[in-house]
Amino acid sequence: MxxxxxxxxxxxxxxxxxxxxxxxxxxxxxxxxxxxxxxxxxxxxxxxxxxxxxxxNQFVFEYENSGQVISIKSYQWLSLGRKMPVFEMPHKKIVRTKIKEHTFRKYLIIVFFNSSGKMLKRNIDITFCSKSQANQLLRDITNNLAKKNKELISEK
Incomplete structure (x- = not known):
């Protein structure tokens, strides 16, 4: 997606x-x-x-879910399309996500485990995403978390 x-x-x-x-x-x-x-x-x-x-500081935001890895890229409007990976993480390391809205900004907050096992939090600016895009993004990540949790339960 x-x-x-x-x-x-x-x-x-x-x-x-x-x-x-x-x-x-x-x-x-x-x-x-x-x-x-x-x-x-x-x-x-x-x-x-x-x-x-x-x-x-207008940023173009791109989210891609390849099935195993979530990839979020961001670049400034006048950067001629040079994309900077902001966040790339396998689904299995993500713990939870939520959207937090401030007065003029909207953030996607992702809590995940890094390679050493520490729990970290990452705030990603999604200000210019519409309400439906933000909900679709959150729903897609949450669905993958639910699938991961079902797999863990079935393995036990």
Missing amino acids: KINNKKEVNTYMAFQLVVMVLLFLITIALNHLGYHLFSRVFALAALLVLLYGILK
Whole structure:
């Protein structure tokens, strides 16, 4: 199963870029017409939109489940598709997952055992995934955990 948020991030970032360009064009036009105070206000608004975009740090999120391994990759919108593996783990090492939502961010929290047997927790930013994508992601990982638990019970 594959899940990604590329379409949502592309739409959001394109809208943000259009707004910034319009604000800068209005700034230039107002400055040229002699409305210096208004041009500074629009320049400040354009800079705030730019700063918001930098702080929001839009990432494209890709989830793939090959049957044995869960793979989550992430890359920035303007990175020309250079994908960075954020998390790759066999199903058998994952203990539990949940989604935690903050004011402007959404995280997938995965608790797993590392190679030395320590229990670790990993927070993965899935902010731009829709509610249905996040639920589908959580359901897919949880289904694999349930299958793993059934196998462990049947082995006993």
